[in-house]
Amino acid sequence: MNLNAYGYGPADARQWIIVDIGVTFGREDQLPGVDLILPDPSYLADLRESILGIVLTHAHEDHIGALAWLWPRLKAPVYATPFTAALVREKLRERGLLEKVPLTIIPLKGELTLGPFDIEFVTMTHSIPEPNGLAIRTPLGMVWHTGDWKIDPDPLIGETTDEATLRAMADEGILAMVCDSTNVFVEGATGSEGDVREKLTELIVGCRGRVAVTAFASNVARIETALHAARASGRTPCLVGRSMHRIVAAARGVGLLQDIPQLIDEEEAGALPADNVLYLCTGSQGEPRAALSRIARNDHRHVTLREGDTVIFSSRVIPGNETAIHTLYNQFIERGVHLITADEEHFIHVSGHPARDELKQMYQWARPRIAIPVHGERRHILEHVRLAQSLQVPEAVAPNNGDIIRLAPGSAALIDEVPSGRLLVDGSVLLESDDDALRDRKRLAAEGAVNVALALSAKSSIAAGPTVSVRGLAMDDESEFELALEELEQAAKGAFGKLSHADREDDELVEVNLMRAVRKAAEKLWRKRPLVDVTVLRL
Ligand SMILES: [Zn+2]
Numbered sequence: 001m002n003l004n005a006y007g008y009g010p011a012d013a014r015q016w017i018i019v020d021i022g023v024t025f026g027r028e029d030q031l032p033g034v035d036l037i038l039p040d041p042s043y044l045a046d047l048r049e050s051i052l053g054i055v056l057t058h059a060h061e062d063h064i065g066a067l068a069w070l071w072p073r074l075k076a077p078v079y080a081t082p083f084t085a086a087l088v089r090e091k092l093r094e095r096g097l098l099e100k101v102p103l104t105i106i107p108l109k110g111e112l113t114l115g116p117f118d119i120e121f122v123t124m125t126h127s128i129p130e131p132n133g134l135a136i137r138t139p140l141g142m143v144w145h146t147g148d149w150k151i152d153p154d155p156l157i158g159e160t161t162d163e164a165t166l167r168a169m170a171d172e173g174i175l176a177m178v179c180d181s182t183n184v185f186v187e188g189a190t191g192s193e194g195d196v197r198e199k200l201t202e203l204i205v206g207c208r209g210r211v212a213v214t215a216f217a218s219n220v221a222r223i224e225t226a227l228h229a230a231r232a233s234g235r236t237p238c239l240v241g242r243s244m245h246r247i248v249a250a251a252r253g254v255g256l257l258q259d260i261p262q263l264i265d266e267e268e269a270g271a272l273p274a275d276n277v278l279y280l281c282t283g284s285q286g287e288p289r290a291a292l293s294r295i296a297r298n299d300h301r302h303v304t305l306r307e308g309d310t311v312i313f314s315s316r317v318i319p320g321n322e323t324a325i326h327t328l329y330n331q332f333i334e335r336g337v338h339l340i341t342a343d344e345e346h347f348i349h350v351s352g353h354p355a356r357d358e359l360k361q362m363y364q365w366a367r368p369r370i371a372i373p374v375h376g377e378r379r380h381i382l383e384h385v386r387l388a389q390s391l392q393v394p395e396a397v398a399p400n401n402g403d404i405i406r407l408a409p410g411s412a413a414l415i416d417e418v419p420s421g422r423l424l425v426d427g428s429v430l431l432e433s434d435d436d437a438l439r440d441r442k443r444l445a446a447e448g449a450v451n452v453a454l455a456l457s458a459k460s461s462i463a464a465g466p467t468v469s470v471r472g473l474a475m476d477d478e479s480e481f482e483l484a485l486e487e488l489e490q491a492a493k494g495a496f497g498k499l500s501h502a503d504r505e506d507d508e509l510v511e512v513n514l515m516r517a518v519r520k521a522a523e524k525l526w527r528k529r530p531l532v533d534v535t536v537l538r539l
């Protein structure tokens with residue numbers, strides 16, 4: 001989840017640009033029902049008048065995914081290169097914002113001036129088309145914001161890292177480098193998409209039966225590799241999953257993926273001999289609704305894999321997804337489907353982020369005065385600081401979310417901490433992360449719920465009920481369950497009986513007392529603390 005802001009000017013008249021505005025994905029076990037987590041933009045929303053623009057480095061979700069959600073609170077013009085803009089436009093369209101958001105397309109290696117910021121887009125290599133670093137020049141010096149990057153000598157799509165420009169920037173003098181920390185613990189270099197193409201092609205040519213390759217849809221070079229491997233192995237490729245179609249269309253729209261074999265739809269692919277098909281599927285992380293999970297469960301309308309077929313995971317296991325992915329593995333293996341993963345084969349996947357040798361190379365090229373590691377957990381950021389220090393970078397800062405760091409004039413210093421946090425996308429609604437609704441939902445998921453209904457006469461005596469129903473709680477058998485319900489009803493009745501006549505006039509008092517009594521009874525029955533709701537009706 002990336003959102004960086006750069007400010008220039010005195011505190012009372014500071015002008016800002018925002019670089020990237022991404023999301024992270026919810027974990028079902030932690031926040032049931034929450035798919036997306038966004039940075040809380042409240043601090044910047046209050047400064048809205050002085051935000052000159054939102055500049056996007058590349059189209060990964062952790063860099064653009066929050067734009068359509070948060071734009072209404074920021075309302076600044078948006079700048080992106082063509083491929084990124086194509087995917088952003090789709091997101092804006094989905095949320096009915098396409099006509100409202102001023103989106104300017106900047107060509108690769110283009111420039112943009114926003115107030116005191118002169119911004120130059122610098123071509124990098126990564127795992128998606130059009131990764132850009134930003135050289136942000138101000139009257140007080142240049143910030144080199146790397147974006148996500150690696151050094152890929154053979155990226156297959158797009159140019160190699162623009163080393164000449166980086167060296168020229170260093171000669172001009174880089175005040176601060178804000179740099180990707182993802183793979184700071186990985187020794188050596190990341191490896192190239194070119195290596196992956198060679199390896200995957202060799203593997204696929206050697207396969208018999210149907211082959212399904214799964215990869216991140218946004219890695220267009222990898223998609224192209226799978227399509228070329230299909231051609232080399234006499235297979236017709238078929239895309240499976242919405243985001244595969246979406247990304248391929250966006251890529252073709254900006255002139256990529258022009259030399260690819262004819263694609264066929266799932267139904268046609270099903271009719272081909274097994275040795276002549278290559279499926280390219282979404283769902284490498286075991287996402288339950290994605291194509292690969294449905295195929296693994298044998299629950300896909302048109303795609304079936306059988307004994308002797310092969311699934312190739314051209315992807316890595318993102319921490320947190322192990323269980324979901326291992327479930328997929330088990331489902332396939334159970335059916336005799338052969339699996340090939342990055343665990344046993346080298347170069348069927350490479351990362352998009354710089355390993356240590358690449359980071360060292362970048363520091364040699366850029367020679368910044370200040371290192372500011374971003375894009376990683378705390379341990380990555382701190383290790384990156386140590387690396388920068390070992391490379392004789394004069395200053396290194398380890399920013400926390402919400403820190404405001406002065407880069408100039410003078411030496412780098414933390415000058416303020418502003419509110420930062422997370423917003424949660426819950427269906428179509430944005431929630432604060434401490435919203436009661438989520439607390440209740442976690443409790444419902446873990447403890448179940450009890451409902452009590454009671455009808456009172458005008459004189460506050462019981463006219464009907466109390467009636468109790470429960471959700472998400474069970475007993476060994478039906479008669480025990482009936483007994484449990486009766487016990488809860490008795491508890492409610494007992495609590496009501498203890499109330500004075502005056503108290504019975506007060507709905508809220510009645511509700512609270514019944515709730516407490518029923519919860520206590522439920523705890524005794526189930527050793528759980530269900531959510532208890534009491535409804536009082538007055539006749
Ligand atoms: Zn990223």
Ligand SMILES: [Zn+2]
Pocket residue numbers: 058060126148352
């Ligand atoms: Zn990225």
